[in-house]
Amino acid sequence: MKRIDRPGRWLIILPPLLYLLIFFLIPFAVALKISFAETAPRVPPFTDILSFTPDHHLKLSLSFGNYKYLVTDEVYGIAYLYSLRTAFFSTLICLALGYPMAYAISRASKSAQSILLFIIILPFWTSFLLRVYALEGIIRDNGLLNNALLYLGLIKQPLHIMRTSVAVYLGIIYSYLPFMVLPLFATLEKLDHTLREAAADLGSPPWSVFREITLPLSMPGVIAGSMLVFIPAVGEFVIPSLLGGPNNLMIGRVLWDEFFGNHDWPVASAVAIAFLVLLVGPIALYQYYNVRQLEA
Amino acid sequence: MDNRVPPLLSGVLCVGIAILYIPILVLIAYSFNASSLVNVWGGFSTAWYGQLIHNRQVLEAALLSVEVGIAASTGAVVLGTLTAIALIRFGRFPGRLLLTGMVNAPLVMPEIITGITQLLLFVSMLQLFSWPHRGFTTIVIAHVAFCTAYVTVTVQSRLQTADRSLEDAAMDLGASPARAFIDVTLPIIAPALLSSWLLSFTLSLDDLVISSFVSGPGAGTLPMVIYSKVKLGVSPDINALASLIICAVGACVIFAGLVMRRSERRRLLELQAAER
Numbered sequence: 001m002k003r004i005d006r007p008g009r010w011l012i013i014l015p016p017l018l019y020l021l022i023f024f025l026i027p028f029a030v031a032l033k034i035s036f037a038e039t040a041p042r043v044p045p046f047t048d049i050l051s052f053t054p055d056h057h058l059k060l061s062l063s064f065g066n067y068k069y070l071v072t073d074e075v076y077g078i079a080y081l082y083s084l085r086t087a088f089f090s091t092l093i094c095l096a097l098g099y100p101m102a103y104a105i106s107r108a109s110k111s112a113q114s115i116l117l118f119i120i121i122l123p124f125w126t127s128f129l130l131r132v133y134a135l136e137g138i139i140r141d142n143g144l145l146n147n148a149l150l151y152l153g154l155i156k157q158p159l160h161i162m163r164t165s166v167a168v169y170l171g172i173i174y175s176y177l178p179f180m181v182l183p184l185f186a187t188l189e190k191l192d193h194t195l196r197e198a199a200a201d202l203g204s205p206p207w208s209v210f211r212e213i214t215l216p217l218s219m220p221g222v223i224a225g226s227m228l229v230f231i232p233a234v235g236e237f238v239i240p241s242l243l244g245g246p247n248n249l250m251i252g253r254v255l256w257d258e259f260f261g262n263h264d265w266p267v268a269s270a271v272a273i274a275f276l277v278l279l280v281g282p283i284a285l286y287q288y289y290n291v292r293q294l295e296a
Numbered sequence: 297m298d299n300r301v302p303p304l305l306s307g308v309l310c311v312g313i314a315i316l317y318i319p320i321l322v323l324i325a326y327s328f329n330a331s332s333l334v335n336v337w338g339g340f341s342t343a344w345y346g347q348l349i350h351n352r353q354v355l356e357a358a359l360l361s362v363e364v365g366i367a368a369s370t371g372a373v374v375l376g377t378l379t380a381i382a383l384i385r386f387g388r389f390p391g392r393l394l395l396t397g398m399v400n401a402p403l404v405m406p407e408i409i410t411g412i413t414q415l416l417l418f419v420s421m422l423q424l425f426s427w428p429h430r431g432f433t434t435i436v437i438a439h440v441a442f443c444t445a446y447v448t449v450t451v452q453s454r455l456q457t458a459d460r461s462l463e464d465a466a467m468d469l470g471a472s473p474a475r476a477f478i479d480v481t482l483p484i485i486a487p488a489l490l491s492s493w494l495l496s497f498t499l500s501l502d503d504l505v506i507s508s509f510v511s512g513p514g515a516g517t518l519p520m521v522i523y524s525k526v527k528l529g530v531s532p533d534i535n536a537l538a539s540l541i542i543c544a545v546g547a548c549v550i551f552a553g554l555v556m557r558r559s560e561r562r563r564l565l566e567l568q569a570a571e572r
Contacts, residue, residue, distance in 0.1 A: 008473070009386055016379040016444065017391055023441045027413035030420050044419045085518070091482040101312045101468035104305035107399060116309070118553055123316045125495060125549045127502040129519050130538040133526050137326065137535075144322055173316060235406020237505055242526060252408045259412065259509070272412050277408075286396065286404055 028276070036062040046266050066270035076254065076271065080278070083251040086165070087233035090172040091180075094229050095222065097173070098180035102221075103214075105181075108186035117185065124178035132242050135174055139167055139243075163245030169194035171239035175231070179223040187221030188214075219291050227286035231279055251275055320542060327535035328551060354537060361501050361518040364432065368439035369496035373489055375440065376447025381477075383448070384455045402442040403449075411509030414438050426460035430512030438510045439503060444495035450495070454488035455481075457563070487559035491552035498545045525539060 037046040053059045068074045105116045123131065138144045139161040146158040161167050191214065199209045237252035244250070251271070258268040301309075327345070333336025348354055379399055383392070402410065418434050428434050452543065458481060466476035504519035511517065518541070525534050 009382070012378050013382045013389060013391065013395070015388070016375040016382070016399070017395050020377055020395070020441060020444070023414065023417070023437055024398055024402065024410075027410075028419040030411040030416045034416055044423065061502075070439065097308065097312055100305050100308040104301050104309040107301045107305070116559065119313055120316070121553075122546060122549055123320070124321070125498050126542055126545050127498075127519070127538075128524075129502065129504050129523060130323075130542055131320065133522075133538060134323040135532070137323055138319050174319070177316060228472060231404040232406050235408050236525075237408050252406065255412065265416070268412060269416065272409050275406075276371050276409060283401065283404055286401055290400060291396065 028273075031269045031272055034266055035066055035273050036064070038063050038065065039264050039266055041180060044265065045263055063206075063266075066267050067274070069267060070270055070274055075249070076251075079251045079254045080275075082249060083234045083236075084278075084296045086172070086248075086250065087230050087236075089228050090176070090233055092171055093169070093173050093236045094177055094180040095226060096226065098184055099179055099222075102181045102184035103179075103190055103260075105185050106191070113189075117182075120178050120181050120219045124140045124182070128175060131175060132171055132238055135171055136162065136243060137171060151154055162243065163248075165170060165244070165248055167243040167245075168240050168248050168250075172229075173234050175239065179228040183228060184218065184221040184225040187218045189226075191217055214288040222294065223289050224286060227282055227289075231282050231286065235275065236278065304553050323535055324539045324542070327532070327539040329532060329535075332532055345540070346532045347533050348537055348540075351533070353516075354518070357518045357521040358417045358515050360432070364435050364507075365497045365500040366515060367436045367488055368500040369493045371436070371440040372443030372447050372496045373493045375396065376444045377485070377489060379444065379448045380451035380455050384452055398444050402445040407503070407505040408509075411438070411441065411506040414441070414506065415509040417508055430510060431515040434510040434512070435507050435515065437519065439500045442503075442506070443499055446499060447492040450492040451485055451488050454485050458484045479572040487555045491556045494530050494548045498548050501541070501545065519572060530539060 009069050032050075033049060034046055037049050039045055047061075047063075049061055049063075051061065101120075105113055105120075108116060136143070140146075141158045141162065142162060145161075146155075149155045150158065161170070183189045195213050196209055197216075199213055200206070204212070234250075234254045236250060237256055239248040240248045240253050241256070254273070255268055255271050258264050258271060328340050328342065329337055330341035330343065361538070379395060382389070383396065383399075388391075414434075414437075415430075418428060418430060418437075422429065428437065462484075463476045463480050466480045467473060471479065502519060503517075504523055507517045508520055508523075522534060522537065525531065
């Protein structure tokens with residue numbers, strides 16, 4: 001059987017490999033380099049870490065000041081912790097809401113399944129920014145939610161949700177719910193139904209069938225979905241910026257301000273690198289389960 | 297075993313779907329509000345839509361976004377298809393793990409990190425090679441990088457189910473690998489290419505964070521203009537603009553879904569016919 005010969009393969013492999021190498025991976029190296037530079041009043045606004053001395057020797061001057069600054073200025077620590085905590089609890093709530101949704105879809109008939117999945121996917125592709133903006137229309141002081149509650153007489157005063165942590169949580173859950181449902185559905189759908197039936201026939205009550213069989217077998221989906229929500233949520237910028245208040249300082253917002261407000265590129269690079277180091281674990285976990293699922 | 301979905305689960309499903317859709321529907325409803333006060337219903341009107349046509353800033357941003365979207369999704373479909381072919385057909389090759397990692401990472405990488413690092417790259421490149429100037433070019437380059445990931449995933453799953461023996465048959469009959477791919481495989485994966493192009497286009501059209509970092513002075517995409525307007529407060533003309541974009545993107549996604557579904561159905565029919 002004839003196959004594409006080896007040198008010919010590289011014509012196919014090299015374009016995407018080089019493109020992603022140059023425009024996705026190397027940028028991280030550049031950011032690492034600049035995180036060791038110092039700000040300077042010039043264009044671009046940082047010093048070179050490599051320079052030639054007057055006697056033509058290459059001189060490497062690394063500045064660890066930016067990283068020291070991250071540790072000493074408590075804003076960064078607070079923002080990191082707040083981001084992690086917000087992302088963690090949002091992920092849990094998404095899981096609690098998304099698991100029954102995915103389970104219900106996986107038990108529906110085939111034709112209902114494709115329609116339901118489409119209903120879930122549609123907002124996933126619809127403009128993220130506009131959906132966050134739409135949510136503001138619901139939860140602001142004179143928005144639909146407050147008006148409905150006031151009308152029903154459940155509350156006397158409008159609830160102040162905007163510019164609080166609650167708004168940030170609602171924003172993340174609302175925006176990222178489809179990311180949780182889709183991978184969960186993918187594993188639940190592939191699940192061998194005969195296992196569940198066998199356990200039920202042998203007298204297991206529904207709850208223990210779920211706990212002993214369905215849940216453990218759907219763990220890859222739980223982890224993939226959780227990581228798909230958790231990782232981008234930690235770095236979320238649009239939601240805390242539009243819905244959160246000044247106290248809801250998430251790391252994405254700090255980065256944005258450092259960049260566009262203070263124009264301190266070296267510190268912003270250091271924040272980004274420290275942030276990335278924090279995310280290496282979760283990203284590796286996601287990749288591991290992703291590859292396993294693709295090969296299954 | 298009965299296949300009925302327990303009522304509690306259906307209930308949660310309905311609540312979940314309601315949460316996803318109510319804000320969008322309310323937004324669209326308010327875009328037809330004649331009153332300029334956002335919380336008072338002043339009757340039905342399309343005045344806000346009329347105002348948009350005269351808003352130069354919005355029109356220019358929309359044009360830029362569409363141009364970027366077309367360029368970026370075309371580039372991403374080419375690179376993503378090549379990646380999918382390499383990952384599905386070539387087995388082991390040096391750099392496979394690197395390619396898989398680089399193609400999957402953008403799916404989860406926070407946009408703000410991607411944006412900041414890419415901007416730093418572009419600035420350093422400009423210093424060294426006097427290229428690329430920040431604006432249209434850099435936005436397209438950045439969008440291609442993350443759209444490629446989505447194209448790869450879509451095409452990969454289509455390629456996995458494609459019948460490889462057809463391609464082998466063509467090659468046994470004397471077709472070169474390239475010919476066999478163009479004549480046999482390409483028509484099979486064409487629906488996946490079309491739908492991933494549409495999805496890339498919607499992703500590109502929607503991106504705020506990465507575009508904000510890598511764009512230059514004077515090059516504001518539609519999401520950038522909307523973001524700066526939204527920061528100033530809720531206004532009825534943004535409602536109209538947002539409704540238009542949501543409907544356009546919705547139409548793209550529904551069309552992409554229909555294309556995929558039709559091709560999937562045809563494949564199943566052909567499979568049944570072959571088995572008979």
